[in-house]
Amino acid sequence: MTTYREIQAPLRTIMTPGPVEADPRVLRAMTTPILGQFDPAFTQMMNETMEMLRQTFQTKNQWAFPVDGTSRSGIEAVLCSLIEPGDKVLVPIFGRFGHLLTEIAERSGAEVHLMECAWGEVFDQQAIIDEVKRVQPKILAVVHGETSTGCMQPLDAIGPACRELGVLTVVDAVASIGGVAVKVDEWQLDAVIGGTQKCISVPSGMAPVTYNERVERILNSRKRVERGVAQAGDRREVAHPIRSNYFDLSQLQDYWGPRRLNHHTEATSMLYALREGLRLILEEGLEERFERHRLHEQALMAGLRGMGLTLFNDVAWKLPVVTCIRIPEGVDGESVRGMLLNQFGIEIASSFGPLHGQIWRIGTMGYSCRQENVLFVLAALEAVLIRHRAPITIGRGVQEALDVYEGVAASVVV
Numbered sequence: 001m002t003t004y005r006e007i008q009a010p011l012r013t014i015m016t017p018g019p020v021e022a023d024p025r026v027l028r029a030m031t032t033p034i035l036g037q038f039d040p041a042f043t044q045m046m047n048e049t050m051e052m053l054r055q056t057f058q059t060k061n062q063w064a065f066p067v068d069g070t071s072r073s074g075i076e077a078v079l080c081s082l083i084e085p086g087d088k089v090l091v092p093i094f095g096r097f098g099h100l101l102t103e104i105a106e107r108s109g110a111e112v113h114l115m116e117c118a119w120g121e122v123f124d125q126q127a128i129i130d131e132v133k134r135v136q137p138k139i140l141a142v143v144h145g146e147t148s149t150g151c152m153q154p155l156d157a158i159g160p161a162c163r164e165l166g167v168l169t170v171v172d173a174v175a176s177i178g179g180v181a182v183k184v185d186e187w188q189l190d191a192v193i194g195g196t197q198k199c200i201s202v203p204s205g206m207a208p209v210t211y212n213e214r215v216e217r218i219l220n221s222r223k224r225v226e227r228g229v230a231q232a233g234d235r236r237e238v239a240h241p242i243r244s245n246y247f248d249l250s251q252l253q254d255y256w257g258p259r260r261l262n263h264h265t266e267a268t269s270m271l272y273a274l275r276e277g278l279r280l281i282l283e284e285g286l287e288e289r290f291e292r293h294r295l296h297e298q299a300l301m302a303g304l305r306g307m308g309l310t311l312f313n314d315v316a317w318k319l320p321v322v323t324c325i326r327i328p329e330g331v332d333g334e335s336v337r338g339m340l341l342n343q344f345g346i347e348i349a350s351s352f353g354p355l356h357g358q359i360w361r362i363g364t365m366g367y368s369c370r371q372e373n374v375l376f377v378l379a380a381l382e383a384v385l386i387r388h389r390a391p392i393t394i395g396r397g398v399q400e401a402l403d404v405y406e407g408v409a410a411s412v413v414v
């Protein structure tokens with residue numbers, strides 16, 4: 001009979017666009033004893049998590065809670081709760097995750113209209129607004145931080161324009177939340193989905209969402225309460241009920257709201273983790289956290305340039321938490337990644353679709369976004385590239401990054 005050993009996970013330095021290293025305090029919070037889902041000690045933690053999510057999303061929305069499941073579960077919950085058969089949804093695609101929005105909207109029965117640009121570009125906001133006017137969709141679904149290309153779509157003009165046109169905006173902020181400003185109220189976004197395993201630095205398994213009363217009105221018009229928990233006054237027949245039970249936001253909000261109407265069993269240990277992850281974000285301060293992500297991005301970019309490497313997303317619309325490098329000609333990208341992992345315990349990412357085999361992606365997200373990690377990945381990458389006979393400038397990577405760090409330290413002293 002096989003006997004299985006206790007888990008022995010190697011210690012890694014994770015510099016991908018997710019999942020990233022979890023803060024040790026988050027891992028510790030996950031060992032907190034289990035509580036019943038209606039225990040007041042637990043429902044208080046649920047309420048505190050909602051409060052902290054509102055702050056992280058920079059919103060006054062009543063509804064801000066996690067959907068249990070990975071980030072795409074939040075996307076699916078929002079889209080399938082809003083889309084009725086035949087509804088028009090416009091999706092501007094600038095990387096892999098725009099295709100995911102499309103896929104989920106199609107499966108929810110939408111008539112999907114697409115805009116596409118080359119991977120590595122983003123859209124002029126006015127071009128999206130013009131297309132919204134032309135197509136007149138019910139929903140504009142768009143990615144904020146596109147991890148597959150390291151690009152970030154500006155939304156500050158799109159949100160207000162859609163509001164004026166009566167079009168709902170649904171935004172995938174999975175990769176940006178907690179690392180880059182996501183100003184839900186200021187940008188007038190109607191529903192926004194975040195992720196835990198990226199800049200929030202909590203394990204994968206929850207998808208924080210927030211939405212406003214415009215979205216809630218649609219949810220309420222489609223609301224049908226599960227028969228086994230329904231009470232007098234709960235409607236059970238509607239024209240187009242939300243097709244999913246698990247992702248039905250109208251029932252989820254009754255579970256997270258004062259009514260506490262049972263739906264699923266909340267994922268206790270993940271809730272502890274998210275609560276701790278959000279607490280750490282607010283303890284650090286949102287602006288300070290964004291500034292930290294910018295600093296390490298700058299140091300990493302300086303180091304990579306110092307080595308003579310070419311950045312794929314060296315553009316004004318760069319997503320600060322993902323840096324993409326063109327794989328030098330003649331170098332086997334997967335062999336480099338393999339050596340980084342096997343010799344140094346460092347993980348960096350490749351990419352998808354048209355960028356597969358073309359770029360490496362280095363994430364500087366959440367707890368992984370630290371000076372020692374940035375210096376370590378630069379030193380290791382240099383060593384590995386030397387062994388792959390890549391034409392790089394030797395000795396400059398770590399030095400250029402140190403210049404950035406020491407420059408900041410000097411400016412603090414002065």
Ligand SMILES: *Cc1c(COP(=O)(O)O)cnc(C)c1O
Pocket residue numbers: 018070071072073097143145146147172173174175195204
């Ligand atoms: C990672 C990611 C997702 C998918 O997240 P899962 O947790 O794997 O479901 C969706 N959108 C973006 C922009 C992402 O970076």
